[in-house]
Amino acid sequence: MAKLAIGVDFGGTKVLAAVVDVESGKVRGTGKKKTRADDGPDELMERIYDTCDQAMVEAKIDRDHIVGIGVGIAGQVDAERGLLIGTANLSRSVVDLPMAKRLRDRFGVPVTLRNDVQIAAIGEARFGAGKGVDDFFCIFVGTGIGGAIVRDGVLVAGSDGSAGELGHTIVQAGGRICGCGGRGHLEAYASRTAITNVLIGELRRGRQSVLRQLIPDIDLTAPGGTAIRSGVLRKAVAAKDELVLEVVEEAGRYLGYGLATIVNVLNPRRIILGGGAIEAVDRLVQVAEQTTRREALPAAGERVDIVTAGLGDNAGVVGAAVIGAERGDRG
Numbered sequence: 001m002a003k004l005a006i007g008v009d010f011g012g013t014k015v016l017a018a019v020v021d022v023e024s025g026k027v028r029g030t031g032k033k034k035t036r037a038d039d040g041p042d043e044l045m046e047r048i049y050d051t052c053d054q055a056m057v058e059a060k061i062d063r064d065h066i067v068g069i070g071v072g073i074a075g076q077v078d079a080e081r082g083l084l085i086g087t088a089n090l091s092r093s094v095v096d097l098p099m100a101k102r103l104r105d106r107f108g109v110p111v112t113l114r115n116d117v118q119i120a121a122i123g124e125a126r127f128g129a130g131k132g133v134d135d136f137f138c139i140f141v142g143t144g145i146g147g148a149i150v151r152d153g154v155l156v157a158g159s160d161g162s163a164g165e166l167g168h169t170i171v172q173a174g175g176r177i178c179g180c181g182g183r184g185h186l187e188a189y190a191s192r193t194a195i196t197n198v199l200i201g202e203l204r205r206g207r208q209s210v211l212r213q214l215i216p217d218i219d220l221t222a223p224g225g226t227a228i229r230s231g232v233l234r235k236a237v238a239a240k241d242e243l244v245l246e247v248v249e250e251a252g253r254y255l256g257y258g259l260a261t262i263v264n265v266l267n268p269r270r271i272i273l274g275g276g277a278i279e280a281v282d283r284l285v286q287v288a289e290q291t292t293r294r295e296a297l298p299a300a301g302e303r304v305d306i307v308t309a310g311l312g313d314n315a316g317v318v319g320a321a322v323i324g325a326e327r328g329d330r331g
């Protein structure tokens, strides 16, 4: 009998759950729901319960087959208490919500909560682009930008659990205001939200772009960079749209500045790039790689492998399930 756990990836705009065979990394069933910025705590929990139920229905199992649940969430997590203590991109009603306890009460299995990118790094380490590599740095670019450090095969969480938060490193002193309130952070220049905000500003100023045809009824007031999805960016880049290329390439350069810092500080063997924007827009990865190699210290910058995530969109749910099952083993 396969060992199954549920992994939940709770992001800025959606929640994804999957029933995963934690020995093979195979996804047996999934569930997905959108989240809204104005969701209250009870609505959020209902959405998570629903996605878990959907995933179990698709996998044709019930809760007796599950050894545990792991949850990855965008923000700083208190793993001991199983709740989120700070977030730059999620609704404030998630902060201090006892998410692990509520899930445990609902499903009757052990539940572990961790930062979403740290969890995706565990998925990549076990079954993806980090397999067999002791020393790597993971960066995920989407609504925000998260990072995680794996050193000697072990996740480095740091003394307060926030090690690897590359999204909040300073790439432009005194620059744009970040979702966290700081200034000049990478996330304010290279996340999908940042790319979208710049594009919307330019469209408002009257710049021509294929975006006007791709999204005829574009909502220029939609929050959190949701007006332009990654898939639309991909189409605009493929159409060689001048405005979108300019903005994507600028974001790629900033991403490279951030990654060059990581190369210099940690000298990792490999950098793994993942997340919606990375999956969708190759040009972002190309420019980030060129900039990283050019800006980092020569030997470390030439030798580091720069690759995209092996598990794609599933890195988060697979890593979460792995963590959820480990906790389950200990009872």
Ligand SMILES: [Zn+2]
Pocket: 088, 167, 168, 178, 179, 180, 181, 182, 185, 187
């Ligand atoms: Zn920040």
